[in-house]
Amino acid sequence: MKFWRRKKITPVDILAGYANWAKNYPAQAHNPLMEIEQQAMLSLLPDNLNGKMCLDLACGSGRYLLLMQQRSATQLVGTDYSPEMLVKASYQLPIINYQLSRAPFFPLPFAAETFDLITCGLAVGHEKNLNRIVAEVARVLRPGGQFVYSDFHPFGRLLGWQRTFTAENGAVFSLEHYLHLYSHHQQACHAAGLTIDAVLEPLAGPKAPPEARHIPAVLVIRAVKIGDKESGRL
Numbered sequence: 001m002k003f004w005r006r007k008k009i010t011p012v013d014i015l016a017g018y019a020n021w022a023k024n025y026p027a028q029a030h031n032p033l034m035e036i037e038q039q040a041m042l043s044l045l046p047d048n049l050n051g052k053m054c055l056d057l058a059c060g061s062g063r064y065l066l067l068m069q070q071r072s073a074t075q076l077v078g079t080d081y082s083p084e085m086l087v088k089a090s091y092q093l094p095i096i097n098y099q100l101s102r103a104p105f106f107p108l109p110f111a112a113e114t115f116d117l118i119t120c121g122l123a124v125g126h127e128k129n130l131n132r133i134v135a136e137v138a139r140v141l142r143p144g145g146q147f148v149y150s151d152f153h154p155f156g157r158l159l160g161w162q163r164t165f166t167a168e169n170g171a172v173f174s175l176e177h178y179l180h181l182y183s184h185h186q187q188a189c190h191a192a193g194l195t196i197d198a199v200l201e202p203l204a205g206p207k208a209p210p211e212a213r214h215i216p217a218v219l220v221i222r223a224v225k226i227g228d229k230e231s232g233r234l
């Protein structure tokens with residue numbers, strides 16, 4: 001999944017792509033872009049999640065479920081649309097108390113105001129309708145709860161970087177990815193009653209080729225559900 005790759009690439013749809021990729025998708029950051037993204041995401045997450053209801057949306061093989069567990073979360077839920085990624089997560093997670101459900105970004109199979117924290121790593125770009133994702137997140141988030149999420153930076157998308165993976169036979173595939181500018185995130189959050197209180201745009205950095213190093217690799221956002229002062233939970 002090198003974001004600066006310049007090779008022959010075959011498009012594949014999301015479900016088929018992740019069905020294939022799941023076999024080699026560990027629940028750890030496994031490329032330079034994920035390392036950069038994870039560091040930024042972790043810097044925006046609360047240090048102590050003990051007693052908090054946490055959802056990892058589009059959890060894939062469970063990377064953020066594990067990371068939240070390391071921050072003492074005990075009530076963990078992961079959702080993803082790919083059955084293969086969920087199977088991978090269920091094999092990889094040494095977590096004692098978690099629940100995995102197959103679900104798209106919307107609708108989510110949870111009651112309103114269920115979660116204190118919702119994370120979503122490198123997934124919202126797979127869906128065209130960002131407003132609906134954020135509105136559904138806002139619905140299931142408790143007042144004062146946080147939504148901490150990342151996406152490939154729109155600059156990379158505009159420069160023609162693709163979301164790719166390499167199959168076991170060496171073939172390279174690209175996955176559908178939509179352009180969501182920062183203004184789109186801001187509008188989606190505002191419309192859903194979330195206030196963005198932190199934004200990070202870490203650069204691709206020294207592991208990228210020289211021409212890409214100064215370009216932001218990911219956009220990481222923390223948004224808080226507006227509520228009355230007493231209802232803040234994190």
Ligand SMILES: C[S@@+](CC[C@H](N)C(=O)[O-])C[C@H]1O[C@@H](n2cnc3c(N)ncnc32)[C@H](O)[C@@H]1O
Nearest residue numbers: 058059060063080081082085104105121123126
């Ligand atoms: C790049 S992976 C990231 C996985 C995980 N969040 C992480 O950061 O390690 C993107 C995930 O988004 C999921 N996904 C893509 N489109 C989705 C949708 N419409 N609804 C739910 N999950 C989706 C994929 O199945 C995949 O597991």
